Amino acid sequence: MTMSQPVDSAVSAVRSYVEQHRAAFLDDLVEWLRIPSVSAQPDHAPDVRRSADWLAAKLRETGFPTAEVWETPGAPAVFADWPCDDPEAPTVLVYGHHDVQPAAREDGWDSEPFEPVVRDNRLYARGAADDKGQVFFHTLGVRAHLATTGRTAPAVHLKLLIEGEEESGSPHFRALVEERANRLAADAVIVSDTGMWAEDTPTVCTGMRGLAECEIRLHGPDQDLHSGSFGGAVPNPATAVARLVAALHDEHARVTVPGFYDGVVELTDQERALFAELPFDEEQWLRTAKSYATHGEAGHTTLERVWARPTAEVNGIGGGYQGPGSKTIIPSSAMVKLSFRLVAGQDPDDIEKIVRAWVEEQVPAGIRCEITFLAATRPCLTPLDHPALQSVVRAMGRAFDRPVRFTREGGSGPAADLQEVLGAPVLFLGISIPSDGWHAPNEKVELDLLLRGVETTAYLWGDLAEHWRHAP
Amino acid sequence: MTMSQPVDSAVSAVRSYVEQHRAAFLDDLVEWLRIPSVSAQPDHAPDVRRSADWLAAKLRETGFPTAEVWETPGAPAVFADWPCDDPEAPTVLVYGHHDVQPAAREDGWDSEPFEPVVRDNRLYARGAADDKGQVFFHTLGVRAHLATTGRTAPAVHLKLLIEGEEESGSPHFRALVEERANRLAADAVIVSDTGMWAEDTPTVCTGMRGLAECEIRLHGPDQDLHSGSFGGAVPNPATAVARLVAALHDEHARVTVPGFYDGVVELTDQERALFAELPFDEEQWLRTAKSYATHGEAGHTTLERVWARPTAEVNGIGGGYQGPGSKTIIPSSAMVKLSFRLVAGQDPDDIEKIVRAWVEEQVPAGIRCEITFLAATRPCLTPLDHPALQSVVRAMGRAFDRPVRFTREGGSGPAADLQEVLGAPVLFLGISIPSDGWHAPNEKVELDLLLRGVETTAYLWGDLAEHWRHAP
Secondary structure (H helix, E strand, O other), rough: OOOOOOHHHHHHHHHHHHHHHHHHHHHHHHHHHOOOOOOOOOOHHHHHHHHHHHHHHHHHOHHHHHHHHHHHHOEEEEEEEEEEOOOOOEEEEEEEEOOOOOOOOOHOOOOOOOOEEEEEEEEEOOOOOHHHHHHHHHHHHHHHHHHHOEEEEOOOEEEEEEEEHHHHOOOOOHHHHHHOOOHHHOOOEEEEEEEEEEEEEEEEEEEEEEEEEEEEEOOOOOOOHHHHHHHOOOOOOOHHHHHHHHHHHHHOOEEOOOOOOOOEEEEEEEEHHHHHHHHOOOOOOHHHOOOOOOOOOOOOOOOOOHHOOEEEEEEEEEEEOOOOOOOOOOEEEEEEEEEEOOOOOOOHHHHHHHHHHHHHHHOOOOOOEEEEOOOOOOEEOOOOOHHHHHHHHHHHHHHHHOEEEEEEEOOOOOOOHHHHHHHHOOEEEEOOOOOOOOOOOOEEEEEHHHHHHHHHHHHHHHHHHHHOOOOO | OOOOOOOOOOHHHHHHHHHHHHHHHHHHHHHHOOOOEEOOOHHHHHHHHHHHHHHHHHHHHHHOOOEEEEOOOOOOOEEEEEEOOOOEEEEEEEEOOOOOOOHHHHOOOOOOOOEEEEEEEEEOOOOOOOOHHHHHHHHHHHHHHHHHOOOOOOEEEEEEEEEEOHOOOOHHHHHHHHHHHHHHHOOEEEEEEOOOOEEEEEEEEEOEEEEEEEEEEEEEOOOOOEHHHHHOOOOOOOHHHHHHHHOOOOOOOOEEEOOOOOOOOOOOOHHHHHHHHHHOOOHHHHOOOOOOOOOOOOOOOHHHHHHHOOOEEEEEEEEEOOOOOOOOOOOOOEEEEEEEEEEOOOHHHHHHHHHHHHHHHHHOOOEEEEEEEEOOOOOOOOOOOOOOHHHHHHHHHHHOOOOOOOEOOOOOOOOHHHHHOOOOEEEOOOEHHHHOOOOOOOOEHHHHHHHHHHHHHHHHHHHHHHOOHHHH
């Protein structure tokens, strides 16, 4: 389905500017992609630093009056700041990352991962889509915005925070944001580290699930016991762990922990209708998941289940003898690792409390339990009628000449820290598509989409400044 | 509680003979115990062979007309045969083993494990109780029987089969018994590789539980999935394994697999009363088990649960990520290892059939299951009124000057193969006590008990020949 919209003169101007600068833009991106900024591999630490330095210099060249490399106990981040002269204009913070996943030719790449090549209008390189390409479209985007509006500074107060440890789990990100909260202050956060539904279906993601994780270890006898001598007469902690997991969901696949759904922001009829509009092929989705059936909370579609419903999943379970053959023991202990995906309205601290209470109640006599919760991530959700979200939708719609639809993200990420520490809503502007191969061999970005990203931001800052003004 | 019985002249004669030969008997046993016949350690293979040769020579010296070393693909066994001249006398096969568990001084032994020492009337050495001591009391026992009755051959047709791989799981035992079934043919099997309740409580074990073991692997997605992207929408095999295990028992801790209890030989009121007579201290038993509660099938005591009731236990469970920290995946597969202890009336082949059917039925849509059963062991049970059992009880009662009580064995062992292949009931004549430290450092045998074992067999063959005759 193609929907043409009349091309206005602003659009013509932006497209002409982008076309004119396209070659130089791609040359620069290729230069950056050559730097193997793999944060997970210590011997690439100098490359991650080189990548930060390169980006800061490029952002100054782009026109940002301030572009700094920010140190952390790990890899450095880059911060850039371009104030605007309109005191009523909003401040926007763009988030992305300049580190990349590990990659080696022998993993199955058709070309060297750090020697970018263009084939069939696709740019192949580690980081092309995740996330250097998506960070980089902001540079040409803001230039196009200025050139086509005759401005010398963006229509919004524009800030960028490009971290260097996202692919290593962002271990120092929260502390960095807390420490630099004053300089990062913004009215909205725009995350350019996600994707859209499909090449012909531009989408805006309106929320991410949060995450609470725990390990529950149940201790039975102080030693493994012979199942012949003691079997059938003392509680078995592996059985107890299994019964705990089995009790976690009811027959409708709803989580049974009392209070788990308290406060959950339910999908509105409008949001459910918008999800249903997406061209979702469940059979295809199952093939992607290499799974053989859908299964989940009764009364919800698959997309609702992965995007907008809280879950409890077993990530790992273990106890007793797991080697070849047999060992007839009652194991001394057994454990399960659970993760709870959370949606707006759920607080990880509350979830920890109610899960602990529930587990203690389930554990049978003679079994002792030990529960450890890891650091949690909060959910984030931006209402459909938020003015910044409306601006992103309009800008994307103009760039793509298509109606923009809405998705959510089932995973969890550092964006939630920005929302929480800065108190600003989080929006997602990503132009990657599922076939881009994040974390896989032959990662690529579609050049046409990359330039639509440039174009989107060329429209976005003006639209935002026009429709979302601070009270004077 | 001590119960004296009048000491008859036969008893006096046996005791006097044993006293007279005690020193030489112990010297011989010590010589045998010096041979480190550790079947699990390949570098001790020559020692296991030396042990077999030593025993065969000693049995010939004892008077057995036939004493052979029987080869297996692994360690050799020893077979001895002493026919009797009375065609109406029963044939008895004694089972034991001449291999021992590994042992090293640094494991916590107070003396060298293969340099036997006597302290406080206890003989310390690896194999002293398990099982060389218990095999060896049969040598002096049969001599005492002959000397005090004036016979030149035992009152029963006496056979011994002393295997060399019991401590390695008897991998070639079944095949050996099948291959040599003609020569092993017997009316009863007497296993001397067990223990009794306590030093002051002689007991005869009347049955062993059988064992069926399986591994059930449930396959979900063909790869681990990101629990953010797919969590809550596809079936999780770790959850499915847990639900399977949880469904295995009902709220009365009874196994729910349909047909599981079909044919089970229930305890008679007499057997329950005999179990209840044993001086069982449940608190002490829990301390031994290092467990903190009893738990088991409703309506049964702890002793009934471990000796006479079939069970289903989880020996191992595993799936997904079990390392430190977290990995937010839906695992591709998960598995559980189950063992079912079986009692008389249950057939492992039937159990396999009904467990397979039950598992298939439990598995949810989108999950594929794979079930592997290992080689099973049948249960064995000898009725309390069996004439051979009555003879063992009488002989033991005379030797110990105490009433003999009844136990069962919750574990499973190669004796079941003898019962099944030879079609003979299995009886247990063991004189070891729980403190003897089988498989542990400082294994020992109580010399007084060892000599009571000698004495028991000195009475046993005559009693058997008198009370359990073939039709002429």
